[in-house]
Amino acid sequence: MSISEATMPAAAGFEVPRHVAIIMDGNGRWAAARGLPRGEGHRRGVEALRRTVRAAGELGVGILTIFSFSAENWSRPASEIKDLMGLLRRFIRNDLAELHRSGVCVRVIGERKGLDPDVLRLLEEAEQLTQANDRLTLVVAFNYGGRQEIARAARRAAAEVAAGRLKPEDIDEEKLATFLDAPDLPAPDLLIRTSGEQRLSNFLLWQVAYSELVFVPTFWPDFDRATLEEAIHQYCRRERRFGGLAANGAS
Ligand code: IPE
Ligand code: IPE
Ligand code: MG
Numbered sequence: 372m373s374i375s376e377a378t379m380p381a382a383a384g385f386e387v388p389r390h391v392a393i394i395m396d397g398n399g400r401w402a403a404a405r406g407l408p409r410g411e412g413h414r415r416g417v418e419a420l421r422r423t424v425r426a427a428g429e430l431g432v433g434i435l436t437i438f439s440f441s442a443e444n445w446s447r448p449a450s451e452i453k454d455l456m457g458l459l460r461r462f463i464r465n466d467l468a469e470l471h472r473s474g475v476c477v478r479v480i481g482e483r484k485g486l487d488p489d490v491l492r493l494l495e496e497a498e499q500l501t502q503a504n505d506r507l508t509l510v511v512a513f514n515y516g517g518r519q520e521i522a523r524a525a526r527r528a529a530a531e532v533a534a535g536r537l538k539p540e541d542i543d544e545e546k547l548a549t550f551l552d553a554p555d556l557p558a559p560d561l562l563i564r565t566s567g568e569q570r571l572s573n574f575l576l577w578q579v580a581y582s583e584l585v586f587v588p589t590f591w592p593d594f595d596r597a598t599l600e601e602a603i604h605q606y607c608r609r610e611r612r613f614g615g616l617a618a619n620g621a622s
Contacts, residue, residue, distance in 0.1 A: 386607055388560035390434040391427060391599075392582070394574055395420065397566025397590030404590075410454040415592035417458055421466065426596035428473065428507040430603070434556060435509050438574050442482065442516030456490060459513070463493045467500060474506025480552035481515030482523070510553060517576030524550035524577075551577060558582060561606045563599075565591045583609045 395416060402412030420437065427435045440455060470477060477497040486494075494513065527550040531537035537546075548554060558578040564570075567588045571579065585602045587594075610617060 385604065387431045387603060388583075388606055389432070390436065390557055390559045390561075391432050391603075392436040392438075392559035392562045392575060392579070393423070394438045394562070394564040394572065395591040395594070396564055396568055396572075398592060400566060401590035401592040409451060412590075412592055413451075413454055413458055417462055419592050419594045420462070422595050423599060424470070424475065424507070424509060425473075426599050428475070429596075430599070433508065434559075435507060436480075436512060436559060436575070437509070438512045438515065438572075440481075440513050440515070441573060442514055442519050443573060456487065460490065460493060463497050467497050470497075470509070471501050471504065474504045475501060476504040476506075476508045477501045478508060478510045478553055478556075479513055480510055480520065481513045482519055483514070486514060508556070510556065512574065516573045517571070518573060520552055521577055523552070524548075548577070561585060561602065563587060563602045565589050565594055565598075581611065581613055583611065 398412035398416040399409040400412070401415065402409050405411075423437075424435060439459065444455070445452065467477075477500075479494045479498060483491055483494075494511070524547055528537060528542055528547060532539055532542075558580070559575065559582045562575070562579050562582045563585050565587050567586065569586045575582075583606050585605050587598060587602060589598050
């Protein structure tokens with residue numbers, strides 16, 4: 372695949388990646404730097420999310436995947452988990468109508484088993500209400516881990532084998548991918564992580580095999596359209612080769 376196949380022409384005048392994934396990191400450090408409780412960082416993080424969804428839509432990004440709560444985040448103190456769950460509930464309650472009005476289709480990836488029934492209900496309501504929208508797909512990775520997703524895919528494939536509907540020898544890369552949480556979506560072209568950390572923290576391990584990675588020092592609550600555009604500019608300067616040779620044939 373060439374760069375132009377992976378990107379779409381943008382209203383902004385530069386090529387915009389079709390699928391952008393973001394590890395929204397640094398809320399706690401943003402708050403600590405200001406002598407505020409971590410919860411305040413998370414609250415300001417929700418505002419950054421609103422700005423980013425709007426900017427992504429305006430720039431012509433087709434799919435925005437956000438890491439909102441990892442499978443490993445359960446190891447945080449109960450009070451922080453309560454804050455984060457409360458923010459998710461409030462985000463969906465307050466913002467769902469507006470997301471729907473602006474043509475956003477909400478999808479959720481991650482393990483649903485074991486979630487609070489009311490949180491699960493809200494996530495499902497968001498998916499159902501917005502399923503026909505096609506301006507921007509917002510994929511919310513919630514209770515998500517990449518290894519866990521791959522294990523779920525293997526389990527779903529194994530169940531098909533046990534039911535006699537699938538032969539083990541027919542399970543290849545392409546087939547296994549059909550059992551992932553959102554199998555119809557293309558892999559991210561660009562993965563952004565905020566806060567200066569340079570690791571994946573178990574995000575989209577399968578899907579980012581050939582994504583371009585951009586790490587920005589900005590803490591997530593300060594992220595805005597300009598930061599997003601700068602990350603996209605970095606992406607535009609990269610040459611994606613997918614294991615092949617440079618497009619101009621140079622070594
Ligand atoms: C990201 O910010 C939000 C979640 C992981 C839920 P952090 O809470 O990880 O903030 P830092 O990394 O501790 O600064
Ligand atoms: C990744 O950030 C998870 C989310 C952004 C939701 P973490 O803050 O949990 O990652 P580590 O612990 O620094 O690797
Ligand atoms: Mg963090």
